[in-house]
Amino acid sequence: LCTLSGTAEIGRNCNFVEYGDEIVVIDAGYAFPGHEMYGIDYLIPNVSYLKKNKEKVKAILITHGHLDHTGALKWILPELGYPPVYAGGFAKALIDLKMKEYKMEDKVKVISVDRKSTLNIGRNFKATFVGINHSIPDAFSIFVESPRGNVFFSGDYKIDMSPANEPQTDYEKLRNLRGKIDLALMESTNASNPGKAPSETEIFQNLGELISQQKGRVIVAAFSSLITRLYSLVEVAKRTNRKIVLSGKSLEQSIDIARQKNYINIDDKFLIKESNMSKYPDNELLLLCTGSQAERFAALNRISLNEHKFIKIKKGDLVIMSSSEIPENISSIEKMTDRLIALGADLIKDSVELKIHSTGHGNQEDMKMMHNLIQPKYIMPIHGPLTFRYFNKQNFVRWGVDEKDVFLTDDGQTWVFNGVSWSRGKKIESKPILIDGLGVGDIGDIVLKDRKQLSEFGIFSVILNISSKNKRIIGRPRFISRGFIYMKGSRELLQEIENLVMDIHRDWLNRSHREKMFKDEELRERIEKELSKLIYKRTEREPIILTAII
Known part of the structure; x- marks a missing residue:
């Protein structure tokens, strides 16, 4: 084994x-x-x-x-x-x-x-x-x-x-x-x-009572893979005479397969498109959405951001979160539900007193x-x-x-x-x-480390224009910062960086003349190493440093 x-x-x-x-x-x-x-x-x-x-x-x-x-x-x-x-x-x-x-x-x-x-x-x-x-x-x-x-x-x-x-x-x-x-x-x-884990039948009954008492639209967020819950919600819709609106590709696929396998039985007349919602009174609509974990482009999150083309929150809407909260998503979920409440929706989550998720x-x-x-x-x-x-x-x-x-x-x-x-x-x-x-399998630990460093500290680039004849710097070094510092507000640091680059180049040039060998890679490596030390000392940040020699 x-x-x-x-x-x-x-x-x-x-x-x-x-x-x-x-x-x-x-x-x-x-x-x-x-x-x-x-x-x-x-x-x-x-x-x-x-x-x-x-x-x-x-x-x-x-x-x-x-x-x-x-x-x-x-x-x-x-x-x-x-x-x-x-x-x-x-x-x-x-x-x-x-x-x-x-x-x-x-x-x-x-x-x-x-x-x-x-x-x-x-x-x-x-x-x-x-x-x-x-x-x-x-x-x-x-x-x-x-x-x-x-x-x-x-x-x-x-x-x-x-x-x-x-x-x-x-x-x-x-x-x-x-x-x-x-x-x-x-x-x-x-x-x-x-x-013991609650039975799905208990959840079915609780959702049925909640939805039957609601006079406005009901929007339910659930995992599209939780087929037993989707069955319960479809049955509740049939019993409360509500039309079902599906918002989310994975949800549509799950319902479609469940219908093909006769696990969910529902007539087409109960399923309406998002674009046709306006033809029905609010108390006849049950909207099933993806996005219970506040995924960026899932339906409920787009609704909370007022980005959904057809579904706009209004006073009287009830949002039911019929799902668990994955720990690393809790902060994002709270921000999403904050937005929904601010737009006028009422919100119900699973609790010990009212089980709407098992x-x-x-x-x-x-x-x-x-x-x-x-x-x-x-x-x-x-x-x-x-x-x-x-x-x-x-x-x-x-x-x-x-x-x-x-x-x-x-x-x-x-x-x-x-x-x-x-x-x-x-x-x-x-x-x-x-x-x-x-x-x-082409992404390793080094690439992930670079991505982490980029996300936390940004990138700082040094561009040197060097003469092919005498290897001296033409003009002054140029710098590009992305996600590291605001250039206009960091003139003192940039001047210190420029001085260090000029010193490193001068030392490299003298040594290369003595050895009668000019290795651009040595210059590049030394600039990146010494700049890394200086920048950390002055800012306690570790941006990725790239040196381009032209």
Whole structure:
């Protein structure tokens, strides 16, 4: 077993099991970068080991259709020679759409599975898909059997006794795995949250009551990937006789696929375009928007900035934030909601008193129930930073599991099973591959450091016009500053910089005459080094310094 990526974070999920000359991969997701990764679009799993052994890769199994479990397929499949992908119906539809977008549909083979599926893969593996509840249809735990041992992948799950529009978790199938699981990889997202995750049916009822009481327009922001919530909102719209306006491309795609898969049933007459809203009274409109995390160009943020072409906030509008707040986005979300309130909207957020959002990840009681259902021999918390996984381990110990039977792993860590116990193997390359536009893996730490330096301190350029005959400076040095200093207000500093440049050039010129060798690169390097020291001493800033010799 290798916990390749997604072990120490929420996102970029990818693990694999290897036996003999065969490998089965579970999930292939991407993660979004932190704010310190300037200009990076996504982080994807490092599949260098799998690429070297691509003839061994027999299949990629998908637990569910969210992009942190499927988003890296675009880049990973070509590297591995396009092995078959097995996914539930909803995930398959999402993957097929993306592959068509990338013009890869003729090369990618996605095979549909369901709650009854058990697959023989190659000569050594058997995979059983177990239906669970998450926040998207056709979500699975996956049980992988091999001649040496069996591994259970929980996937993202919660124990929902009354899901809104899908079957309950297949509890009987989970119970039947007791005594067979040599290791269970268990998600840790909400390991610190006591109690049980609220049911989607409770959220459905609360949203229904809220919206039915509203006399004006209702604008709801939710994750476009949270399909169970979209189902609830569509049903509320039908019951309250409101037309639905969709604002956001990802939202439109999700609703379209949900309708194709018969997960959401709604007549076209209930769906209207943004441009036709004025034809209906306010109390007959329900607007579903992207942008719950205040993403710059998402619908709700553009509405708050009064930049949306069709949707303008007015007094009497109710904005419902039916989503969680990702910690690093809280400041941006607050600024967005400030703007919405200032424009005249009323605002409702999820709270303990009024639950209008439920996580798709189980809390402690859900995790305890899952453990009791499957009763694995060994446990490995995954899907979260070390703190999350540490507390998840403490939970299992508190519930009676021997501490030595719960393993904390790392990205790229391999584990070897001898038929009785697990031991750590060697680590393989797992540093995330960075995606920047069309570039894949061509951005390294040095480039990121430069981008960070540019964002914090700007750039300062020195331009020297040097005679090709005698190597003396023609005229005076010229300076360009971007994001560093205001030139007109920094004459004293600029004069000091000019003096230093002239001194460095004079010293270089004298030494070059003695050595009878003129190296422009030496002059450039010395100017940048000495200027860096002077500028830091005078300003305590570290702009990128570039010297151009003409």
